[in-house]
Amino acid sequence: MTDLLSLSGLKTQFNTDRGVVKAVDGIDLTIREGETVGLVGESGSGKSVTALSTMGLIDAPGEIADGQVLFHDADLVSYVARKYPDQIVTGRHDGFIYINDGQIDMSSIPDRINVPNRADALATLARENPKDIVQDPNDTGFLYIDKGYVDLTDVPEPVLRDVRGGDIGMIFQDPMTSLNPALTVGEQVAESLELHRYGGRKKDTWFNAVNEALSRGGMNEDLREETIDLLAEVGIPEPSQRVDEYPHEFSGGMRQRVLIAIALACRPKLLIADEPTTALDVTIQAQILDLITELQDDLGMSVLFITHDLGVVAETCDRVGVMYAGEIVEEGPVEEIFTNPSHPYTYTLLESIPHEGTDRLTPIEGNVPDLIDMPDGCNFAPGVRGRSPSVRGTTYRSSSTGRPTSTTERNAYFQNTISIDTNPMGSVPLPPTKFRTTKSRLSL
Ligand SMILES: Nc1ncnc2c1ncn2[C@@H]1O[C@H](COP(=O)(O)OP(=O)(O)OP(=O)(O)O)[C@@H](O)[C@H]1O
Ligand code: NI
Known part of the structure; x- marks a missing residue:
């Protein structure tokens, strides 16, 4: 599957009187074509700010401080090229067509492309060779086109406006x-x-x-x-x-x-749904979830599904990212995360799903830490149930997904760092029956 959206090192902060709130603190997340990715986490963990950053809807005192929002879409690439021809130029290097700085090197345009004018030429080039267009290494300040994607954190507002409600739809x-x-x-x-x-x-x-x-x-x-x-x-x-x-x-x-x-x-190619069912009663929630899943199958779009309900994730998502205090602490296929949670916070989240014998959510003790005054080390520390001091100072992340690489390592982690009163490697509570519909992709 091709990547559609990649958030890379994304940092969004709010500069308030009290200090800088690091609402999203360097997250990586990829959504592939046709895929549904869940983003879960407690209130205040940064889910909505992630969505708003993606759509360029962060207003002062907020800002995207670092990172990229890469939207992979040849049509968008060519659209940007057409819209801003004067800010783009080409030259030929290394078999790539470089677009940069205001001029097209006509010799770099393949003969088969008919060139009525520069804007059309650029657009055609961009559409036909999205992978061959690379960003100017000298980074002269313009250029929003790189290897077939557009960095939405760089594009001017008019482009964003077209992207919102064009390529990206949203429901709240x-x-x-x-x-x-x-x-x-x-x-x-x-x-x-x-x-x-x-x-x-x-x-x-x-x-x-x-x-x-x-x-x-x-x-x-x-x-x-x-x-x-x-x-x-x-x-x-x-x-x-x-x-x-x-x-x-x-x-x-x-x-x-x-x-x-x-x-x-x-x-849209991507639908961002930020807690679309939270305000609805349970039966209706299930219907709306079914509708979104059906439409997604019909239209082949990707969905970023924001929720704090892991039952909903089990219903609808292929992959899930778990957010905690502005970071994605764990990310992977839903089945894997459900059956084998590796981050203690994920485990606690799973435990909090109401299941047979429990009719209330188990509250997670501890709060999302104050994002201004972050404790040293592992952000998870203040929220871990049965926490031990050794959790602090542990940055619970490995190379790609933030999970320990082996079962031994994982078991050791759980045994040594936190005491959870049930076996974390044991069975994971079922999502509530009320969320299970015919479309469930998980057999838990
Ligand atoms: N305009 C703002 N000014 C200052 N801080 C903000 C602003 N918007 C969001 N924040 C802070 O950013 C952090 C993340 O908020 P966000 O709304 O993304 O959480 P969330 O995970 O979506 O929570 P919920 O599940 O309640 O919707 C919070 O600490 C919040 O207070
Ligand atoms: Ni939110």
């Missing part, structure tokens, strides 16, 4: 505040269909963009039909009637379906 927790109460559901879906973008403004998502666009006029018949089709696609019954209703006439679950319709209007 609260389906009421994200819809405009003054417009019909159909109008809002129609506008996103028409715009193919809605992420125009920072912070307030597409709300204002939709609003603004709507003031330009009504819906024609074709658009209305398309809107009804889309409402049907996300499972809204009697869509031809409901298209004219207002958000308050919809239930929470139906509103979330509307938001999914809006996010999918542009057929």
Whole structure:
């Protein structure tokens, strides 16, 4: 599978009066084409900030302090090349086509490419040879194109705006505040269909963009039909009637379906879902999860699924990253993490899933540490149940996934550093039955 999005060394911080809050502190995460990746972790661990950083929605006093958000997409590469031809030039080196600094070396353009003008030439080159385009080693300041991906932390706001609601769709927790109460559901879906973008403004998502666009006029018949089709696609019954209703006439679950319709209007390559079911009751949660999974299968998109519910992860995700205090402390295939958690925090998270015999969440003792005044060593230290001093100072990470490399090492880790009152290598609690649907990919 090809990578679609890679976060690399991403650091996002908020410069507050109290000090610098390192909300996301150097994370690496890759989402491949068609894959669903879960991001779990307690409240305040940095999940939403990761999502917002990905979409370029971090506002002052926040900033992306370091790292890259690489979106691998030949169309986006060529789009950027077309949009900013004057900031890009080519030359020929080492068999690569270098695009840099404002001029195209025409000799580097293969004969088969017809060149009506520079912008088109660049776009064509970028589309046909995304892997051959490399960033200028002298880093002159422009260049957002590298080996077929675009670093979203570098691109100007207009490009980001097109990416949001174009290549990347998003849905959030609260389906009421994200819809405009003054417009019909159909109008809002129609506008996103028409715009193919809605992420125009920072912070307030597409709300204002939709609003603004709507003031330009009504819906024609074709658009209305398309809107009804889309409402049907996300499972809204009697869509031809409901298209004219207002958000308050919809239930929470139906509103979330509307938001999914809006996010999918542009057929995004990536859907970012930040706790999309948290505000809904349990039966509806399961339906919405099923819907997302079905749509993903149909559309072949990738999904970044943010939740603090490991039951949901078991249902929907191929891989999962576990966040703790701004870091990804563990990452890997869901089955592996569920059956063989290697980071003590993951284990504690798994333990906190309600299962047979428990009807309440087991609270995790300790809080996410104050991200300003981080204790030395392992960030996990203050939250570990039954912690021992030896956890501090342990940076629980190995080369790629943060897991110990052998079972012996892992057992030793658990035995020596923390005392957990059940055998961590033993069976892992089942996700709650209520989250298990027919689509479950896990047999736990
Ligand atoms: N605008 C802001 N100014 C200052 N700090 C912020 C801001 N936004 C987020 N933070 C801090 O960044 C950290 C991570 O927050 P984030 O919202 O990403 O957590 P989360 O994992 O999504 O939690 P939840 O599960 O509650 O949604 C928190 O410590 C939070 O207080
Ligand atoms: Ni959040």
